Amino acid sequence: MPERRTLRLWFACLCLGALAFLASSAPRLPLADPLSVDLGQALTSPSSNHWAGSDELGRDVVSRLVHAARSTLLVTAGATVLDILLAVAFGMLAAYRGGMADRALRFAIDLFWSVPFVVFVVLIVSIVGVSAVALIVTIGAINWVTAARVIRAETARLRRQDFIRAAEAFGFPSGAILRQHVLPNLRSTLLTLTAYAAIEVLTLETGLAFIGLSLPAPNPTWGGMLADGLNYFSSAWWLVAFPAGGITLTLLCLLLLARHFEDATHSRRATF
């Protein structure tokens, strides 16, 4: 019997893998058209015909969920990658250069720690209009600070260790040291940070879609589907249950992953 820890990891990987597969191959799967309206089939409960029921326009909920996963995962992945790249760049720069760069980052961290920049994501996206690029850039731009803070601290800690000092004494250029010595040692930290960043980004992206800042209709998004389901919460439970379940399950898997990597670095962080 494998450990519970391993089981959790497998569960998370399996679910996320299945989700990624479904999302990437959605157009080739034998699914109903997510956009085809059939008012005769409106609001039918789950059956062999519609596994997760149909919505107020008779569209298949399973098919819509799978197609919605495409845009949701695209934005989540894009913003997470941007987020981590910015965090690595600024975090390492601050820790390695010190001086002005470090002070600037410290001020940025302080600022992001107390100012709720989320409201500006709402403002900017409302002004420039919703698109995958706008979402990725704005979400990525406000989320990197938490990760940068951790990377800065870790890089500074590594820099004081003997093997880095030896490399410096040998006169290796900073870039090479960072790439060959610091980065490999940050691997589990980076994995943890990526998983946490993905959680934050997904929560934010779905939340924005929920309050109406989703990719233009009729293309489905998870948050948009949940918001539509809210109108029928007393009559059609499946319109609430399946999007809510999908969002929560994905977040749970990411959380399990994050915890797993975190245990590997022997640190637990308490964040909001």
Next chain:
Amino acid sequence: MRALCTRAAFLIAAVWVIVSIAFLCVYALPGDPARLVLGQRATPEALAEFRLRAGLDEPLYRRYVAFLRRTAELDFGESLVQRRPVQDLILERAPQTAGLIAAAVASVLVFSFVLPILLRLLGTRSGLRVFERFWAGAAVAPPYVLAVVVLAIFAGWLNWVPAIFEPSQLRSWALPALVLAAYPTAIVLRLFHQQMEQAFNSPYVLRARAMGFSERRILLSEVLPNALTTALAALANGLAFFVTGTFFVEVVFGISGLGGLTYDAIRNKDIALLVGLCIVFAVSITAISVTLEAALRFLNPRLREAHA
């Protein structure tokens, strides 16, 4: 004292950054600011008048100064849809949001501090763990999912609470407050529990036990002062969460506070209102969190050095 001045300077800098970002959002992003603020159906005369009044033909820095001055006077212009000054709308709706946040903070305090202390005084340990698991489970779902699911279960299926929010009824407030409190509770509770256990295993509690203090006295006078401050600091740091949380909770439960107002502003593309709301939200949260942080540092000397 010097630390206080630094915090005050930081607060001023933060407010300046907030207002500047709001300005840049409206005037520096692609698009015609006059159309943005007045909407797509504005007449050419109205657009021309707005351009003149907002000084759109003037250089950017002059407009920036004018924007700063108007914001300092709390003049955010007029709402596009409601045809009323933005500041009046915000003042009118703010009490509901403040009430919701206060109720949520109160339930966080009850569930993550009062109940664990009571459970500890009663001597049950497993109870606290189960309780912690429950909140951790609830916190996996983001607030909007949790709010929709809770509403569907308690109002749609069980019919325990009315589906329409009624501000005068006390029980209408229970669900929104609990939903909003779920995530902070999970985190603060875990942290507090952890800190409490750590304190109970520390040498100074051993000393107190050796001197024959009662368990109750050990808990109240030795353990709590140490365990409380860290958890309270975590709560103060999480204030921003309450704001984003109220957005969703108000929309789902139909509470007509600032979150509901924001939702309407987004739907109607009411940019003037949205800018005002963003500034008010950002500045008030920043002010509160900076003040709380300073207060906590004052209370707990260890935090003064810990923050590096």
